[in-house]
Amino acid sequence: MNPFDILKKPVVTEKANALNEQGKYSFIVHPKANKIQIKRAVEAAYGVTVEDVKTLNYQGKAKTRYTASKIVQGRTPSYKKAIVTLAEGDFIDFYSGV
Template sequence: MNVLKRPLITEKYAAMNEVGKYAFEVDKKANKVEIKKAVEKMYGVTVANVATMRSLGKVKTKYTKSGAVSGRTSLIKKAIITVKEGEVIDFYSGI
């Protein structure tokens, strides 16, 4: 099971990066211990804290010739990782 799916890079999370907090989209079934181990292994940092949240999918409606089609986007699980003071995760090093 691949625990980390992708880092979340938005203005809100970029501001949190300045204080040592990073956001990731993670597998729905992953727990905090698995997330901590995956981040430490992938980025080589020491994780101080892991906070998780589940975001319900939004309801979307598309209007077509045959009528309105409603659906829901998929549920995602987010993790906010706090790294030990003085350590940094660089998402842009491989670009």
């Protein structure tokens, strides 16, 4: 399986950037991917050594919108996030292609 089928996109927020300085990187991943698949995908895509993978499942939030004709209710999509700890001295540069 292609590593980018498992890794959907990196999380680029202030909180995630603070973790980057500690050698931890966050990714939105495929909901059915396990820790071993995530580790192999990060190592193949970025050429680094992964020491630890932590996963978090986020439930989508309920949203309500009031329109002129009716009330529209729905949910934002659920997603899975992985926090990957790299070996000492390894790093990923998300901004190199910008």
